[in-house]
Amino acid sequence: MVRTPCRDENGRNKGTWTPEEDRKLAAYITKYGSWNWRQLPKYAGLARCGKSCRLRWMNYLRPNVKRGNYTKEEDEIILNLHAQLGNKWSAIAVHLPGRSDNEIKNHWHTSLKKRANYNLSEGSKKCNNKKSESNITKRMSSVENQNASATNNNNNNMHEHIVLESSEWSPKESSSEELSSIDYQQDIFHEEFGNLEEITSGSFWTEPFEVDGKIDFVAPSIDYCGLVCPPSPFMPHEFFDFDDCNNYW
DNA sequence: AAGGCAAGCAACCGCCTCTCG
DNA sequence: CCGAGAGGCGGTTGCTTGCCT
Numbered sequence: 001m002v003r004t005p006c007r008d009e010n011g012r013n014k015g016t017w018t019p020e021e022d023r024k025l026a027a028y029i030t031k032y033g034s035w036n037w038r039q040l041p042k043y044a045g046l047a048r049c050g051k052s053c054r055l056r057w058m059n060y061l062r063p064n065v066k067r068g069n070y071t072k073e074e075d076e077i078i079l080n081l082h083a084q085l086g087n088k089w090s091a092i093a094v095h096l097p098g099r100s101d102n103e104i105k106n107h108w109h110t111s112l113k114k115r116a117n118y119n120l121s122e123g124s125k126k127c128n129n130k131k132s133e134s135n136i137t138k139r140m141s142s143v144e145n146q147n148a149s150a151t152n153n154n155n156n157n158m159h160e161h162i163v164l165e166s167s168e169w170s171p172k173e174s175s176s177e178e179l180s181s182i183d184y185q186q187d188i189f190h191e192e193f194g195n196l197e198e199i200t201s202g203s204f205w206t207e208p209f210e211v212d213g214k215i216d217f218v219a220p221s222i223d224y225c226g227l228v229c230p231p232s233p234f235m236p237h238e239f240f241d242f243d244d245c246n247n248y249w
Numbered sequence: 250a251a252g253g254c255a256a257g258c259a260a261c262c263g264c265c266t267c268t269c270g
Numbered sequence: 271c272c273g274a275g276a277g278g279c280g281g282t283t284g285c286t287t288g289c290c291t
Contacts, residue, residue: 054277
């Protein structure tokens, strides 16, 4: 199911992400956001290319990401949107909070494509049911509203706003499914990261970065939380409320 | 029990678009 | 306007797993 870890010609890791890599990436983005995907792995202490980091974050580590267990409703939305938009996975993903374009694409290829083909052939026998179509549209707009309110909530939290590009970070009170995804996210942080003390203490963030097999001594400064502050004009130290650091976790 | 095969899915690749100097 | 760099997207690959023979 997963690619085995290996290295490319530049010595960068490829294949499966290890729990350690996940931990580093999530900790870094949670703190600083994705200010520059290509530079990020260097400062996060990851021997990965930026694109790989982005993909991993967007599809797996991002908060509130839902995995598996597609509801009938979601399937219908995907089928309907695909009929309208074609293979515009990112556009379809906009209508399904918590689902990534990659996951939707996979789900389409593995199960919905067959259903779509079946429906197509069935459709030639029966006329389209406009009633059911309007039901789907209604459901879609309700999902979109949820999404929009989530986005509004995002604006109320600086950290959340930084971390997410277009997404559904803020916890929504909600269905058991959404709760389970939040649980999943918390699991990631608790199982992989432990508590803040564990992350920020010890040598984890103070060890010199090893990039492409070389130690990078121009590593950026360590912030009050023990994370590595990116040398970005967009991310000045004073941008963050470090006093709030522990509260955030 | 063992080998073959298909399904599922994480991740890679390469192209396109956007932004900025 | 143009070129370079970065982000985003869709197609594809390849590994694992589970089922079937």
